[in-house]
Amino acid sequence: MVVLATVEVTAPESLNDTDDIIDIAGVEGLVKAPNLERLEPQYVVALRDGVPVRYLQPAMPEKLAFFWEQESTAPVPTEMTVTVNKKTYRVDSLAGHKAWLDLEPRAELTVPIEDRRGK
Template identity: 45%
Template sequence: MLADVSVTGQGGLSRRLTRGLLDQVTPGLRWVAAVVLLGVSGLFGGLDTVPEPPAETVAAGTTIHGGPWEVTVEAAAVYRDMGKLRLEKETNRWLVVTATVRITAHESTMPPSDLLTLTGVTGLTSPTPAEEALDRDKSRLRLLQPDMPERILFIWEQSGDAPVPTSITVAVEQRTYREDSLSGAWYWMDVDGKGEDEPAGRVTVPVRTDLPPLIASPSPSVAASPSTSPKPAANRTPSAGPTP
């Protein structure tokens, strides 16, 4: 019913509402529904994009609900040495965010590489973490089980030429459980289908900067043979090091 159709922006019909209505129509009738919706939208000024409200910024220790997961960002710190993990340049540093992640979906889930993104920091070698590790045993992050919270180390490498941040803002990615308009199957997917959603929330956290001395190169193991290099191969990604 037209009375139930909300309009937004300058009077235009919401694109997300339009897509949702089309997804509920059988494939054979979608072209008919599309024509009707376009006609209705013309009465209200066309299809306007509905801007999402900005994500709330909360304090460290606040749980953010992101759909199939809950994330509690706890702390951030800078380190020079992370055990076996190697910097691209010895003058660089590690920026480590510690967060507890609980899977709220019914199935085991591997968090996406962009589960956490950072603002307020420059010089990152990659926007996604160089390594993600379980705090309890420093093993590499794998599938997380439902309703079993894990404390995780999210580790970025930052250029030594960039300033050490005093605080950072951590954005938590979100997903929504919806029907795929092509296959009809239900998945945890981006809300807008383009990966351009607002995050579920943001956390501003101070950065601990009590840096240990720079270690130029590790000492070779006593048990290592003379031909063994103390450093791993360039294309090898070792496991994470000690707890921040």
């Protein structure tokens, strides 16, 4: 599964949390890394050059592709739920310094899926 999105960092510093930006649901057979709590994309790449993205710069919108692997035996769904997440910049109560914390949904939408296999 692939989700295309234009992402812009509104914080004053570069961020390296691209795996947290988008979540998907409603798709059978997605492959999850065994040591992760959430289903994160396997890859996030920049559409301009196909290079994997780790850091995004402030005020520089970037068109990204988020990739999740689906088991080959799983059916192709007709739609899925895409969640755009947000974080809050606050003092970490354990470490005492400010950080981007509290990952939570900001927006959610149901989108149709176009099966492009063999095209």
